[in-house]
Amino acid sequence: MQLTTGSEQPGGPMAYSPHGWWSILIGITMLCAIGSSRADKPCTASSSVGDLVLLGSSFQVFCTYQASCRATKSMHIDKKKTNKMESYNSTTIFLNVTNISKNTTYTCLCEGEPEPCGLDIDTGYPPDLPENVTCVQKGQFGEVMCRWRRGRETHLTTTLELWVRAVFGNSTAGSVSYPGSGSRSDPGLVSVNFPVSGSLQTEYSVWASSSNKLGSAVSTTFNFTLDHIVQPFPPAVSQVECWSLGCNFRVEGAQGAQLLEVQQRAAQEPGPWILHPHTAGSVWNQSIVSLQPYTKYEFQARVRLSHRRGIWSDWSQPVSNWTQEEAPAKALDVWYTTSNSPNNSITLHWKRLSDTEARGKIRGYKVIVHDTLAGKSESNTINNHISGLSCSRCDVTVYALNSRGSSPPAHFTIPLRAAQPPQNVMCRNHSNHSVTISWRRPVTAGAASGTGDGAVSGYLLEWFPVGRQVEKLRWKRLGPNETHTVIRDNIKPFECYEGAVYALYEQAVGRAQFEDFYTLELVPSAGPSVHQPVVEGDKVTVSWSEVPQEHRRGCVINYTIYVVNSEGKYVRNYVCRASERSFTIRGLPPEENYHLWMTASTASGQGPRAGHSVSFFIKPQSLLSDSWLYTMVLVGIISFPVFFVLLCLYQVSSLRRRVSALVHCLMPDIVPDPANSKWAKECAKEKGELTLHLYLSESSVSEEEEPDTVEVQELPEGSWSSWNPAQHTDSSRTLEGAIHPTLHLLFMPQQIPATDPSTTAYFQSSYLKSFSQESGSSGQTQDSQGTDMTVDYISTHVLEGREEKEEEGLDVMGFFSCPQNPLSPFMNPLMSFEGKLTLDAVRIDCSEFLD
Template sequence: MHRTRILSNMFSGWSWAVHCLYLFLNICSFEVSGGLVQSCGHIIPESPVLALGSNFTALCILNESCLDFGNIYASQIIWKMKNKVIPKEQYREINRTVSSVTFNDTSSLASPLTCNVLADGQIEQNIYGISVTVGLPPEKPKNLSCIVYLSPKVEWYMNCTWNPGRHTFLDTRFRLKYMWPRETFPDCIPEYVNNSCTISDVQFFVNLEVWVEAANALGKAESDHLVFDPIEIVKPPPPRNLSVNSGILPTVLKLSWENQISTVVMELKFNIRYRISSDTNWMEVPPEDTASPRTSFSIQGLRPYTEYVFSIRCMKEDGVGFWSDWSEEQIGVTTEDKPSKGPTIWRTIDVSPSPAFWIVRLMWKALEPFEANGVILQYEVTIRAKPPLSHPPSRYNVTTTSLTLKLPNGTYEVTVVAHNRVGASPPSVLLIPSSNSKAPVKNIRTLPKDGKLWVGWTAPNNVLKYVIEWCLMSNSSDCITEWQTEPGNIQGTYLKGDIKPFKCYLITVYPLFADGQGSGQSVKAYLQQGRPSKGPTVQTKKVGKAEAVLTWNHLTVDEQNGFIRSYTILYKTVDGNETAVSVDPSKTEYTLSSLTSDTLYTVRMMAYTDAGGRSGPDFTFTTQKFGRGEIEAIVVPVCLAFLLIVLLGVLFCFNKRDLIKKHIWPNVPDPSKSNIAQWSPQVPAKHDFSSKDQMYPEGSFTDVSVVEIEADDKKSFSEQDLKPFDLLKKEKSTSEGHSSGIGGSSCMSSPRQSVSDSDEGETTQNTSSTVQYSTVVLNGYRDQTPVQVFSRSESTQPLLDSEERLEDHAGGSDSTTQRQHYFKQHCGQDETKTERPFFERAKQIISANEEDLAGFAQLQISGQSSQPLGFELEENTQEAALPDVLQTSSEGQTVRPETVEGNIPSVDEMPKSYLPQTVRQGGYMPQ
């Protein structure tokens, strides 16, 4: 069974949980005997109360009976304070059963304080513990005072209060002691607080001694003793049932009340205070006027038609004791009186559409209540014209505080009088001059001070008074004019209106003289400046390669919140540092220079007042890749160079037009001018045409390459007669690339080969693919009989089978029979020998000519054609002899071979064929 010890004192205000912890300590060294657990030691002093900051020593004493059983000695004791081991330097072993611990300053001492030992197995065992209380002794109570009151039951009681002094951290008790000279009364013990106590049933006219005693565990203290008669410390109750009545005069109010103390008990004096209901400052009636006992009083010198608040208090007439509390407040209103002054008047003048008139707006201020002395019913306005004007006076009765008139230019005297129920105010006079001819004020300035806006100026001489105008500048509303007047002997004043911070005001000061006024001088001012509401919005007006012109609008007066002192432009690239440029606040445009071409820039703008700055939104722009004129400098030279090249090309082509024409449009000889056009079988065999006498001059033929003469295969020429064909070989070697010939069989069978470059009879190119062909035209020349003439054509169009068939099937004509007979005789045996060389055929022709020319000469011009050449024999042809064979060179000259003697076949024996077109002398018609 555990043994418990009860601690005598605890810290005041500790919780129950802390009390339980400190009251119940377990003793951990045991000796079992008869079922009871006995302690092996204890600590002295037991639950001490210590003065804060003093020295303290505690002893832990072990019981002799436990030493042998537990093998415990003082050297094994461990001291702990609130479960924290105390340093061993503070231990002291007095003997084998006693150990002490010492604290030089109890300020650090905390409960519980325990002594412990290490038992077998190094297990810590608690032997004993105590609770230590640390505090201060009580101080001497101060400022003891007592007041005697009258209770609602009309009983007197006394209440005493004092200052208890410092906090002691201990349970300190106070007692109010009082006694008569020969009688002592029971102590008055405070019930709720330690600094007040009430004594009932107080007796007057006998001295009473009073003092206060304070005591705790560390000591006692008494206050000073007071000796007094309770009648000297009475605080009477305030008067009741206070009422206020209007007097006969508008400046007098009468007060009446009831006293709660009878004059038999004591005489009282009074104190009366009052104030205007709209004011917070109290005024008091002089004390000497209310020093005698009374129940009513009349207060004079009040304002007419004004509401007042009254209150009253009282005390003993001799002034010994205390004033009572103030009574409940009561309200009274004085009666009306005529206005004490006229309204303050001013004007504004605007130019009328008619130059001879003014638009005059008269303004006046409503009278203050203490000036109006009642309800203003109307205002009487009188306008008198001054010479040279002679208009009679005009009177206007209005209920507002303004009047707008259209007046001729001139000088006027304006009078305004205010009326209430009692009477009229003194007149207010304003002179409206035709011009502001007097001296103005100078050096007008403003200064915020004590939450008000002060305006100062330098005054001219002999000023009667000043008129100060001001208006709130705003974009959302018109500038509503407010104004006030000031006497002429000052040079500065505060504006009396509701001046707001962060708002701009336009202030104008006019000096008024007895005979006129000076012109107004204006200044803008702020009661308090702030940062702009927003920053300027910047845009680009023009962007170049290395510069950009920025533009912006000024902030509105509502957005400025102060005077704009400067602008700052901040710009940067995407990955570059920001650059700042300061700009004068009067500017709305700025040019950024030294920019990088074809680069994206971000720009923003800040506006600064005296209170700080604010930034506007970001704006981006990209500089141009080329500067002004650079594109023109590139394009113009390129265009000029191109035009020059074109011009040079045109000139070159013009100079080389013959060469170009030769390659693109080669000259085509005129078949009508060819010598072959003059050939006829009826003409003698030899025609000696020289180059000078030739019928067709050089250049008439564009190109004639090969003339091929065919005859019957059984006949041949001599070698001498083959000389003309040597010219064919030479011609072919020089103009093969552009020659044209007549190839193929006269019988329109398989195509034949043209003249080869080789004398050994090499195989020549097949000319069946492209053939330029001629026709034999019968025509008369110089009155001669028409003959067949070969004329060259450049056409390469193939012959139409339909044309052959058309003539082949023409029936009944003799010519058809003759052609069939001729083709059968001369061509039938060669149908199987189409591949025979040309010179073999030519040899047969020459052999046949030795005896008799039985065949006919066929002139063939070699060329490239897709069809073989045929000859069309016109219907009315005549017989003609073929005197010679004509041959044409590549330059267009006609070559006449030697005359072949022999028989010349008749016209009927000549081979016949068909052409796709008819070519006549003098030219050819295109197909």
């Protein structure tokens, strides 16, 4: 192709015009620019299905590089590098995409090249078929509004249109489209408004369409006339006036409608609306009856032009009002509990009436008590219980009060007489939030049982959290033929309950208790709070407060006390019942510091220890403990011998009485003949210095006669061992009688072995002197008396004039049981006087006994 810009010269070279050269230069520049642009792109990106794909589909993405790209080739998905691509050939790599779920950008990059290439993939769905096309004319002269359901979201730009075609008689107008818009409150709903003209008999045909890049859809055609779709505006409800059982109200703004419908429901607990039959008229005054007293109700209304024309309007805005009060219609359900206090205080409980039962605002309760002893009393309260009642037998009546009156009386007699209880009460879990309680009928229940209780009129089941009967008591009444029930209300998981089942008779009640039931349980989350232990000797008393309710998480079955020493070494643990609040530990080694803490256990296991431990120390025990028991024993040991001696001396009024009392106290009941004793015979042979005249019979002595006194000579200390009976041969000291063996044992000192009968009788002075001092008959002490003085130890004239009383007092000695050896254990402490006194002369004339 040749471009000429001037004239050709014959026979000469071709000549070009200046305009032709400029055209060639511009073309070459454009080609170079295009080639340079292609040369700047190191790669191209493409897809096997294009840049618009269906959500969830699978395809391939390719990256094709220029031959000049010899570096590493990579692919990125939304700016994140992927290593899942594969090689197609030396210049192309590709990636398998499966189940794509959103719009995605794929980027191809040649390492070292500053500019990448990429591909944007758009995803979505084709539109669904539009459904449920409906049209309504708002008012008799308003526009027509059509609605339909568009289906699922396409995630793509989608065109929504309503097509309208009108038929006027025999002529048909062309179709007109109106763009649709989505609803904010319901994204799947599309609506279109369009104006109408013509008569009410004009027929209309409408249909909806949807389209996007992935496809299109068209609904079925909906045909109508304006008479079919006209809808009046909602009316207005006003002037609502109520009495206790119904309400009157007025409906206005019906716009020539001939039909009316109203509905009502309780406003406090919204439930389904109750529709009342429609009526006819232009202005309506409506009355609704059979309502409940003291209840707030809501009312709505709607209208329709006629039975054949138009559709029902929307419901009006609700209007509410209260019905008036009436006296409560139901008697209270009353029950009672008895405390463990000394006066057996009674607490009355009653259930609150429901709104339907109360028929007004309950302003209080009146309780009338007729006590058989104290008479009638009346009290008012706003609570649903009253406590502090104490009566032997009371007839109780309880009323609920509102502004219109009182409820029917609830009569109750307390305390009820005990009767046969239900048998075999059992608790088992019904679910995680309910428990089944079952029992058997009382064994002897019924009129023919002979118990006088009559037939069972019903059962009552009560339950409450452990230890919280007064404030958390719940109960349920059952019929006489019911022997099980399920507790679903007022019961919480991880809480321990107890209660009882009562068999109710006409004038009696039988109670069967059950305890420790729960719906769900875990180990306790904390232990009990331990108080500082009280240490008394080797006894340690530990007390504690129970685990708080929120930490028990079930029924506590026991507590465990742990004891460790100061080095942290385990000593012992003690398990206590859940009902206990203190425990006494014994037998811990003294002189040791100890640490103590506690845990609580449920059936699920043992919980953690208490938050802190307490310390205590056990002191070493001395020989004489601080205990009152040791003190009393010590005082008894010291005082009893003194009391015994004084009692014996008090009973002896003369030597005759003394001998008789001592023999009676110290000798057995059967007394052998003193003359036959070995000691008496040996003393007679030896002719000792001691002459003893002993009365053989009390009957031979006159009551007025005084026996001779006993003379004792005190010798210097140390003269006992040097005394020789052979050197003293005074006839006044010879032994002319026999001394009783018991007296022999009594008068023998402990320091000298009793091997020599002649010396035994002498060393009795220690005992006699001490006896004399204890009796108080001597006015001087032992140290102040001279050694050459004769001592009258027991004088008979001291007790003169009191013989009758003392003879009666001798019987007191029979109270004491004298052992075989009367000096042990009572007499030995009285004989240790270090031998300061000796018996020098004892003159007892026994001739009177022989007369």
